Amino acid sequence: MRGARSLISRSIYAPTNMRVLFLHVDFLEYETTGKALKDAEDVPPSKRKARVDEALVCFITAEKRDEKHPEAGAKAAATNIEEVAAQVGTKRIVLYPYAHLSSSLAAPGPAQELFHSLESGLVARGFEVHASPFGYYKSFRVAVKGHPLSELSREIVVDVAATEREEVSEAVKAEAKLVSHWHILDTKGDLHPLTIKDGTIAGFDFRGQARLEKFAHYEMAKSRAVKEEPAHVRLMQELELVDYEPGSDPGNLRFYPKGRLIKALLEEIVSRRIREYGAMEVESPVMYDFEHPALKSYVDRFPARQYVVQTPNKKAFLRFSACFGQFLIMKDMVLSYKQLPLPLYELTRYSFRAEQRGELAGLRRLRAFTMPDCHALCADVEQAKAHMMVRFEVAWKLMAECGFSMPDDFEVGMRVTESFWRQHKDFVIAYAKRWGKPLLVEMWSEQFFYYALKYEWNFVDGNDKAAALTTDQIDTENAKRFGISFTDDKGGQRHPLILHLSPSGAIERVMYAFLEKAGADAKRGEPPMLPVWLAPTQVRVVPVSADQLDYARGLVERLPEVRVDLDDTNDTLAKKIRRAEKEWVPYIVVVGKKEIESGALNVRVRATKTQTEMSIDELGRRIRAEIAGRPFRALAEPQDVSARPIFHG
RNA sequence: GCCGCCGUAGCUCAGCCCGGCAGAGCGGCAGUUUCGUAAACUGCAGGUCGGGGGAUCGAAGCCCUCCGGCGGCUCCA
Structure with missing residues (x-):
């Protein structure tokens, strides 16, 4: 719609069953197109077609149950409207009888009585009130302002006797009353x-x-401190x-x-x-x-x-x-x-x-x-x-x-x-x-x-x-x-x-x-990691140079029921270590000439930031103890690091 | 959904204000190097500058719009 940037609406229920749909608008134009009720009041030509700028438009219906207490209904509605008007900061109100909102419409007589008393009530409260004719078919155009109100906000482009109405669940109605x-x-x-x-909570010592x-x-609290993107x-x-x-x-x-x-x-x-x-x-x-x-x-x-x-x-x-x-x-x-x-x-x-x-x-x-x-x-x-x-x-x-x-x-x-x-x-x-x-x-x-x-x-x-x-x-x-x-x-x-x-x-x-926990650890200077049973790689075997590749491959075979992989790339040792650390591998096993001679392993333990000597059986026992009883899955990617594609860079 | 910010190579980003040849590092590939605990060296390839539209002699840049992301609002059965 021309001139309409964004459309906002909110439905609020008065304690009676009257229904009001609020729109804070840049303008509303309407025109009567004919009588909807045989005995509708005659309206002066000036009210048959009108335009109101910058106003709170209240599409309103009276429900069957309002018939008995039109005065009470009008009062409750006036209070509600006053509240919303204060929120959006306007003193200009358009009352727009809109039967489409209702599923059990009140009879015209009591409804009209209600609207009249609502109008005078609002005037008494100091509002400039425009009431569009009751009992007529009307077409209208609105340009609704854009400011945040509720989840019921949605873009609606309303034209001639639009029948689209807000879907308002029972939950919203009931929640409004909830204390x-x-x-x-x-x-x-x-x-x-x-x-x-x-923003300060009192009543308990939170130390x-x-x-x-x-x-x-x-x-x-409703408003929260400004923070950055989640870790x-x-x-x-x-x-x-x-x-x-x-x-x-x-x-x-x-x-x-x-x-x-x-x-x-x-x-x-x-x-x-x-x-x-x-x-x-x-x-x-x-x-x-x-x-x-x-x-x-x-x-x-x-x-x-x-x-x-x-x-x-x-x-x-x-x-x-x-x-x-x-x-x-x-x-x-x-x-x-x-x-x-x-x-x-x-x-x-x-x-x-x-x-x-x-x-x-x-x-x-x-x-x-x-x-x-x-x-x-x-x-x-x-x-x-x-x-x-x-x-x-x-x-x-x-x-x-x-x-x-x-x-x-x-x-x-x-x-x-x-x-x-x-x-x-x-x-x-x-x-x-x-x-x-x-x-x-x-x-x-x-x-x-x-x-x-x-x-x-x-x-x-x-x-x-x-x-x-x-x-x-x-x-x-x-x-x-x-x-x-x-x-x-x-x-x-x-x-x-x-x-x-x-x-x-x-x-x-x-x-x-788990990722947020790890992110918080990293912020404190501790090594971020996942629980070992969830780590995509639990052990990375890193040969110092290509000379140890065969030996390293043999080690991999000796850790059954553990997700162990092998950095078989041609990179320098430092780079291979860096790669494993960036992947949060909890145990990095470096094998060079020394390890081959001694038969022991040099294990870089992420959790403690230490390097420890241990045998391959000790390492296996240690990991199996850490993941005991939990489900196990094999590696999700090829065992050789060089065979892995990059998914994200 | 509303308000604000952001989107340039696989990744991280510069260039945008003030329009004039599309840039760097990492990563990838090829070669050299065979190395002891968080980034070896040389070379090469790699781009619808988020998509579409507009104004302009000329757009990554200005305007409009859509998509996606982040923050806030709202919400979270």
């Missing part, structure tokens, strides 16, 4: 209410808990693990052989441990019917962030987690209380979320990601609480085994409703004691999400940003929504509670956390 309070729960079980003023403070700040982005490219793929959609990455190796190992350890804990692994479709009733009401709870796919005969959306797939399986299962708790598991490769463009960040926030998801059906709250802690231990051990320091590397975010807290205080406090350090609690006045309690283990990175990895939730809604039930001990049918565990969080995010 939450923040606390720190310490390991003694004391709750410390937090307040934030001018010795610097990262928890950063996490609390990240969650509670892991450069690292993932330099180490030739992962890269952007301009040929795809943003947030859909490419994994090079070494990145695929690491990802595959993580996928394997997570899946293995979850099967060992007792979950049954399943596989479900990646896309689902938009019109499926249960899915529809579930999806409606969240802002429209789906990838949409046109199948030969219907519109489908790509899954954003394994939830539906497993719920749809569960609803057809015949279940007895004797079989509970009962966990199903799937590693979703991929889950899709069409995150806003500016929200994407390297491996931290993606549009396509690999999510392990394990839902367990539980008979009642007591079983759910007990079983959540069983899974807690599984996840704790898993994360420690992967290479995280537990609990040092994470900060707990616990989200809980006030009523759950009141009834199950002991459980939450026991959780804090088990965790072993204070945790951040967000308490909601009422249950808005489908869960009554959720915890996340958040990793705080070098830019003080937090990302949730492990998470588990107690879902009180979806069993009913999806028709999942079991036979109880009295022979009755009941809906179970559902636990939603992601034991590690998205696999990409685990990689992000």
Whole structure:
């Protein structure tokens, strides 16, 4: 549209059901094209066609339920409009009756009454108000200003009686009313209410808990300190693990052989441990019917962030987690209380979320990601609480085994409703004691999400940003929504509670956390490295010169079940060492005349920045001890360094 | 999605303000060197200057637009 640079809109719901769509515009032009209602009021020619510059345009409808209290509705709407007008800094309002916003329109009489009193209310509050005619078909043109408001922002080009309307999910409506309070729960079980003023958090002594403070700040404060690009982005490219793929959609990455190796190992350890804990692994479709009733009401709870796919005969959306797939399986299962708790598991490769463009960040926030998801059906709250802690231990051990320091590397975010807290205080406090350090609690006045309690283990990175990895939730809604039930001990049918565990969080995010950890080490002057079991090369054998090449090749054969490779290039020793160090190889074995004569190895150990003499068997034992019990994969690239292509330079 | 910054060889970057032959180092290739713990030496090849459009005698450079990346906002089931 001519003159329109960017279009912004935001829908806000008044406490009544009146709907208002706000547009802060450079101008709005409209023209009546005919009566929509037989008995519409006559309007003077001056109001049939008009142009208003620089104003807050309020597209507005009254809903059926407003009919009874038009005065209250008008007042609430006036307050809302006043609020938004203050935000965008304008005193000029256009009231634009727009029936298309409504799915259950109020009758014209009460609606008109409401609009009249809204108009006079706004005038009384000191606004310059333009009311466009009620009961007429109108065409209009708008040029909306560009400033950031909400995720509902989108470009819309509206012309004659445009019927396109903002899709506003139930979630957005409910969230507007949601009140939450923040606390720190310490390991003694004391709750410390937090307040934030001018970016400073008060209410708890954070000494010795610097990262928890950063996490609390990240969650509670709205503006964040200006920082540079996340360390892991450069690292993932330099180490030739992962890269952007301009040929795809943003947030859909490419994994090079070494990145695929690491990802595959993580996928394997997570899946293995979850099967060992007792979950049954399943596989479900990646896309689902938009019109499926249960899915529809579930999806409606969240802002429209789906990838949409046109199948030969219907519109489908790509899954954003394994939830539906497993719920749809569960609803057809015949279940007895004797079989509970009962966990199903799937590693979703991929889950899709069409995150806003500016929200994407390297491996931290993606549009396509690999999510392990394990839902367990539980008979009642007591079983759910007990079983959540069983899974807690599984996840704790898993994360420690992967290479995280537990609990040092994470900060707990616990989200809980006030009523759950009141009834199950002991459980939450026991959780804090088990965790072993204070945790951040967000308490909601009422249950808005489908869960009554959720915890996340958040990793705080070098830019003080937090990302949730492990998470588990107690879902009180979806069993009913999806028709999942079991036979109880009295022979009755009941809906179970559902636990939603992601034991590690998205696999990409685990990689992000390890790279960020390494980046932080490098910043402190310590050698950055990956956990040895994930290192693409665990041992690099480096002959001093070509004379030792055959001997070196023999050594490689003597380290089975270890990723060992050989620098067979013609470069100088110093250069070969440099290459290995740049690849973060944890053990570099240099073989020259001396080693061949003595039979010992000279091993450059990255973790300790030392060179140590040891035998090849000692080295093998040492590495096997470090990677014991974890999955193993062979080298992702040819064993000879000279045979490897460059993926990134 | 909005605001700001950025995009030049496989990689890291100079050139852009003030329009006039497309540059360096690393990497690659060929040759020389056979070397003791983070970059040997010589030579050669390598470019739609992110894509498209515009103004100009002339564009990597100026204008518009699209794509991609980073930071912020917003968001994160």
